[in-house]
Amino acid sequence: MARYVINGGNRLEGNIRIKGAKNSALALLSASILTQESVVLRDCPDISDIGNMLSILGGLGCKCSFDCGTITVDSSTLDGAEIENNTAKKIRSSVFLLGAMLSRCKKAKIAYPGGCNIGLRPIDIHIDGLRKLGVEIVETQDALECDATHAHSAYMRLKIPSVGATENLIMASVFLHGKTVIDNCAREPEIVDLQNMLVAMGAKVSGVEDGRAVIEGVESLHGVDYTVLPDRIVAGTYLIAAAMCQGEITLENVRRRHLEALTAKLADNTCNITYKDDRITLYSNGVSTNPPLLSTGYYPDFPTDLQSQFLAMMTIGKGKCVIEENLFEDRFKAANELRLMGADIVVRGKRAFVNGVGRLNGTTVKACDLRGGAALVLAGLVARGTTIVEDIYHIDRGYEDMAPILRSLGADIKRI
Ligand code: UD1
Numbered sequence: 571m572a573r574y575v576i577n578g579g580n581r582l583e584g585n586i587r588i589k590g591a592k593n594s595a596l597a598l599l600s601a602s603i604l605t606q607e608s609v610v611l612r613d614c615p616d617i618s619d620i621g622n623m624l625s626i627l628g629g630l631g632c633k634c635s636f637d638c639g640t641i642t643v644d645s646s647t648l649d650g651a652e653i654e655n656n657t658a659k660k661i662r663s664s665v666f667l668l669g670a671m672l673s674r675c676k677k678a679k680i681a682y683p684g685g686c687n688i689g690l691r692p693i694d695i696h697i698d699g700l701r702k703l704g705v706e707i708v709e710t711q712d713a714l715e716c717d718a719t720h721a722h723s724a725y726m727r728l729k730i731p732s733v734g735a736t737e738n739l740i741m742a743s744v745f746l747h748g749k750t751v752i753d754n755c756a757r758e759p760e761i762v763d764l765q766n767m768l769v770a771m772g773a774k775v776s777g778v779e780d781g782r783a784v785i786e787g788v789e790s791l792h793g794v795d796y797t798v799l800p801d802r803i804v805a806g807t808y809l810i811a812a813a814m815c816q817g818e819i820t821l822e823n824v825r826r827r828h829l830e831a832l833t834a835k836l837a838d839n840t841c842n843i844t845y846k847d848d849r850i851t852l853y854s855n856g857v858s859t860n861p862p863l864l865s866t867g868y869y870p871d872f873p874t875d876l877q878s879q880f881l882a883m884m885t886i887g888k889g890k891c892v893i894e895e896n897l898f899e900d901r902f903k904a905a906n907e908l909r910l911m912g913a914d915i916v917v918r919g920k921r922a923f924v925n926g927v928g929r930l931n932g933t934t935v936k937a938c939d940l941r942g943g944a945a946l947v948l949a950g951l952v953a954r955g956t957t958i959v960e961d962i963y964h965i966d967r968g969y970e971d972m973a974p975i976l977r978s979l980g981a982d983i984k985r986i
Contacts (some may be wrong), residue, residue: 573657574959575948582817584979588805589615590798592968596759597737600670602643611641652673660719666951669742672718681713694736702726723748731756743785744773752783758869763799770794786957802828803875810879813854813954819850831872860891874882878904878945887911887926907935932957937964
């Protein structure tokens with residue numbers, strides 16, 4: 571099993587370019603089957619979640635190629651709408667294909683999804699929304715069997731602004747006659763990216779950025795050549811790394827607005843942050859006083875996908891910090907591993923109480939989920955001595971070339 575070996579203590583310095591966002595690319599790949607024509611997606615990250623999604627699409631009969639960040643999907647050969655158990659368990663996004671499969675094929679069968687190990691992750695909002703659209707759904711023990719033969723446009727209000735459900739329901743509605751409204755929809759930048767690509771394909775979708783998606787059905791969609799939105803979570807991870815390592819780094823290809831929840835916290839923590847065009851530069855004097863509270867929330871609040879990395883940063887700060895995780899029930903797994911490195915963290919329910927210890931010590935730790943794994947790498951970069959991070963297949967789901975990128979910034983990290 572691959573692992574990272576990190577000798578901590580190096581300062582990070584240099585420039586890196588951020589690639590397209592995993593969570594955008596996954597949704598856009600789902601949307602690629604809404605047309606019989608070719609869809610070209612540029613700047614896609616080469617990560618295992620994308621590889622698995624391409625296998626799912628291949629399994630449905632699509633012809634896909636992935637070359638130097640550009641994915642081409644030709645779904646004119648799509649010959650089924652059934653995702654079986656082994657495939658669906660590998661990647662949660664298989665459930666996001668449901669809406670698109672129903673739009674394209676009317677009937678679909680999908681095994682219950684897998685994905686990151688961070689909590690219950692139910693799909694009731696997806697199912698309720700599809701039922702509001704007139705989709706008949708039979709829930710068997712291990713699969714959902716759906717029939718959209720009598721589907722129709724509808725008004726609905728989501729009880730929680732779920733990212734996946736919003737994406738699914740938009741894709742399920744693009745061909746439905748009349749107007750579908752999804753109130754209280756998620757407005758994460760990745761969903762706005764989906765909206766933008768669908769519009770470029772000829773769909774009539776608007777309002778996602780305001781939390782109220784309006785979809786007017788069209789007859790068909792055409793092919794598109796589209797560049798994926800930059801990954802704000804990968805960008806945020808490297809900014810936190812530089813903040814921890816007293817670094818000075820510039821990230822190219824970022825959107826300032828998408829990083830604001832994080833950069834506001836980093837600026838409070840004595841980091842100097844400047845922007846120029848699509849670039850952000852962070853200069854850090856080291857982590858100082860911890861903020862008393864950090865709460866995760868829906869966009870534009872602090873993203874849950876950066877919570878573990880921020881937790882790692884707080885362990886080396888001065889003073890106490892409470893981190894409140896409001897989206898997922900089981901997203902403090904990294905805390906147990908950080909404790910092995912000397913961190914002082916007590917987890918009670920949805921709160922982690924962190925008492926900054928100034929310095930961590932290298933040891934062997936295990937990545938338990940994607941972002942928690944990244945947090946352990948960040949901890950290793952500042953720890954005294956050698957840190958070994960095991961089970962890095964979790965990290966491979968969402969970070970392309972993490973070790974070479976960090977090495978280019980001066981870190982001592984090897985993948986073995
Ligand atoms: C997506 C992102 C993930 C991110 C999350 C929140 C992708 C591939 N993944 O995941 O990286 O952490 O958004 O920003 O884009 N919920 C229900 N019922 C449902 C659906 C969700 O109760 O049917 C709850 C979840 O348990 C969770 C909350 O809603 O508490 C948010 O989940 P959701 O926005 O759906 O996250 P994902 O789409 O799975």
